[in-house]
Amino acid sequence: RKEVEQDPGPFNVPEGATVAFNCTYSNSASQSFFWYRQDCRKEPKLLMSVYSSGNEDGRFTAQLNRASQYISLLIRDSKLSDSATYLCVVNAGTNAGKSTFGDGTTLTVKP
Amino acid sequence: DGGITQSPKYLFRKEGQNVTLSCEQNLNHDAMYWYRQDPGQGLRLIYYSQIVNDFQKGDIAEGYSVSREKKESFPLTVTSAQKNPTAFYLCASTDGGDYNEQFFGPGTRLTVL
Numbered sequence: 001r002k003e004v005e006q007d008p009g010p011f012n013v014p015e016g017a018t019v020a021f022n023c024t025y026s027n028s029a030s031q032s033f034f035w036y037r038q039d040c041r042k043e044p045k046l047l048m049s050v051y052s053s054g055n056e057d058g059r060f061t062a063q064l065n066r067a068s069q070y071i072s073l074l075i076r077d078s079k080l081s082d083s084a085t086y087l088c089v090v091n092a093g094t095n096a097g098k099s100t101f102g103d104g105t106t107l108t109v110k111p
Numbered sequence: 112d113g114g115i116t117q118s119p120k121y122l123f124r125k126e127g128q129n130v131t132l133s134c135e136q137n138l139n140h141d142a143m144y145w146y147r148q149d150p151g152q153g154l155r156l157i158y159y160s161q162i163v164n165d166f167q168k169g170d171i172a173e174g175y176s177v178s179r180e181k182k183e184s185f186p187l188t189v190t191s192a193q194k195n196p197t198a199f200y201l202c203a204s205t206d207g208g209d210y211n212e213q214f215f216g217p218g219t220r221l222t223v224l
Contacts, residue, residue, distance in 0.1 A: 008151070032210045043201055043215035044154070087153060091210075098169075099213060101146075101153035 003027060004090050006102035013109055017078045021105045023071045023088030033064055034089040035073050038104065044087055047073075078109045113138045115216035117202050122221045124189070124196070132187045132219045134202030141206065143185040144213065147171060148199040157200075160185055189221065197223045 006023045013019050025033075033050035048055065050062040050071050061074040071088055088102035115136045124130045136143065142161045146154035156169030160179040174193025179185055185204075189196045199220050203213040 004153070034212070041199075043218050045215070046212045049210075049212075098156065098159065099144075099154075101155075103151065103153040 001026060002102075003100045004088055004102040006086075006088050006105050008103060008105060010106040010108055013078055013107070015078055015080060015109055015111055017109075018074065018076045019078060019107060020075075021073045021086055021088075021107075023073075023102055025069050025071070025088075025090045025100075027090070027092055027100075028069060030069075030090045030092055032091040033062075033071050034091075034099075035060075035062060035071075036087040036089055036101075038085045038087055040084075047086070075107075078107075080109050080111065083107055083109045115202060115204055115214055117200075117216035117219050119219060120217065122219055124221060124223050126223055127191045129188055129190050130221065132189065132200055132202075132221070134185045134187065134216055136183055136185075136202075136204045136214075136216075138204055138214060139182070140204035140214070141182070142204060143179070144203040144205075145169075145175070145177065145185070145187045146201045146203065148201060148218075154201060157187065196221055 004025050035047040036044040037047045038044040048057050050064045054063045059076045063072045085104040085106045087104045089099050118133045144159045145157040148154050155171050157175050158177040160166035166179050176188045201218045202216040205211045205213045
């Protein structure tokens with residue numbers, strides 16, 4: 001079993017749709033959690049950190065459920081520009097900044 | 112502008128050759144990382160360094176070597192011992208610790224001919 005697992009998709013949705021991605025992690029000692037966005041053939045960039053209380057940034061909402069060891073990302077009112085691969089990232093809490101990346105979920109938003 | 116640079120963007124290598132990928136950052140970050148990404152997969156950690164003159168193996172270090180002689184530089188050598196080196200290589204840096212964002216360079220695409 002992988003340390004961080006994501007539904008690979010692809011998710012194909014129309015503009016304006018709401019889409020949710022889930023990510024599960026196996027290390028219960030994990031301390032910090034992130035969603036990164038990666039465009040085709042580009043480097044990943046931070047989309048948002050994920051806090052225990054949940055956090056929202058515009059159309060994006062991230063949630064963390066420590067008891068069930070999963071993280072979610074909700075995108076509302078999808079735009080064409082949201083088309084990308086979304087990577088779930090988990091840090092183990094060793095203070096080395098070592099991150100474990102999921103394989104990513106691919107989203108395509110269509111007109 | 113602060114950031115991370117990687118060179119070259121594309122690199123072609125013959126089997127049996129060693130190649131060195133460059134990574135430079137001017138963010139004054141202590142920690143630097145090398146990842147490998149294969150098509151349809153996430154990033155896998157090759158090596159990381161938390162401080163100058165110190166580095167640790169990641170999950171897939173075999174066939175790779177690094178050095179960290181300067182804070183701003185963390186070059187990666189792909190040796191002939193790496194059996195399947197064709198991949199997208201990404202360098203990243205962070206202020207350290209587990210709660211900080213990792214900043215990535217634009218990557219190097221290595222192809223073995």
